[in-house]
Amino acid sequence: MAKKDSLKKHLQKGSLKKDLPSTEEIEKITEQVYNKEEETKKEVKEPKQRTTIDIPKSLHIAAKMEAMKDGISLKEFLLNLIRKELDKRNNTK
Structure with a gap:
């Protein structure tokens, strides 16, 4: 019961809230993730x-x-x- 009360107090104070990234930051991160996926798909x-x-x-x-x-x-x-070694051998022939 004490844990519930403690959690309620923290939630009411807002001490458990994290700073959320801005919309621009989220879009930038999303673009980076999708770009990496595209590069990975292209690599055979x-x-x-x-x-x-x-x-x-x-x-x-x-x-x-x-x-x-x-x-x-x-x-x-x-x-x-x-x-x-293979490059060396192929270049000397």
Whole structure:
């Protein structure tokens, strides 16, 4: 019962009310959301293939450390290495 009374007091005081964004802010946010959805729809995502490899723990740690230095995931780091190597091999032929 005490919780109900406390809640009623807060509601009467208006202390639980939040500042609502203006109509312009809401329209701006809505436009950003719809623009992102449009961009996502336009992107054609390539199918993925999951691959498992066994690598020495020391190599895993070294690669993970390098990825962290670059501020990217290990997955991104390894994909970048593979892309660079493939580009290098394709350009030398």
